Amino acid sequence: MLLCKKTYSDIPFAHRQHKHPGHCHLLHGHNWAISLTFGCHKTDECGFVVDFGRLKFLKQWIDDHLDHACVIADDDEAGKKLVESAPELFKVYHLPNTSSEGLAEHIYTLFNKMVREDTDDRAFIVEVEIIEDGKNSAIYRAEK
Numbered sequence: 001m002l003l004c005k006k007t008y009s010d011i012p013f014a015h016r017q018h019k020h021p022g023h024c025h026l027l028h029g030h031n032w033a034i035s036l037t038f039g040c041h042k043t044d045e046c047g048f049v050v051d052f053g054r055l056k057f058l059k060q061w062i063d064d065h066l067d068h069a070c071v072i073a074d075d076d077e078a079g080k081k082l083v084e085s086a087p088e089l090f091k092v093y094h095l096p097n098t099s100s101e102g103l104a105e106h107i108y109t110l111f112n113k114m115v116r117e118d119t120d121d122r123a124f125i126v127e128v129e130i131i132e133d134g135k136n137s138a139i140y141r142a143e144k
Helices: 056-065 077-085 100-118
Strands: 002-015 028-040 069-073 092-095 123-132 136-141
Touching: 002 056, 028 100, 056 100, 069 077, 092 100, 100 123, 100 136
Parallel strands: 002 069, 069 092
Antiparallel strands: 002 028, 028 123, 123 136
16 A cells, blocks of 8 residues: 655634533634644555545635634533524534544544545545644544
8 A cells, every 4th residue: 555645734613522521622723733644555647645635625624614713522511502692602513522533533534535536446545644733633534
């Protein structure tokens, strides 16, 4: 298998861990990065795993859904009430799990489907790494 990697960095958005007993239950933001590892068994006609120039749809998805967003867990009732109180102040994205781990798995599921469709199933995502402020990260790796 051949691999290549693309990182989208400087993505500001907020989240909260509403079930966390510490300060992470408070709404807070990070400067995030999303690092994608792509794989294939046969390169394209140019010899690429993926043509980075053709991945604009991934950047567009990030810009549309996460850039300057507030990521709220599906079961976070207080978070939902906050957003409902002043919806004009929030660009909301809902997730089952707002941790870096949850985001990594979610992005993998969405982006792998998109990449497979774009490459006629030739290329795929092997792993997604979500990086908070360049310090901490979580990785979701496809199981074999």
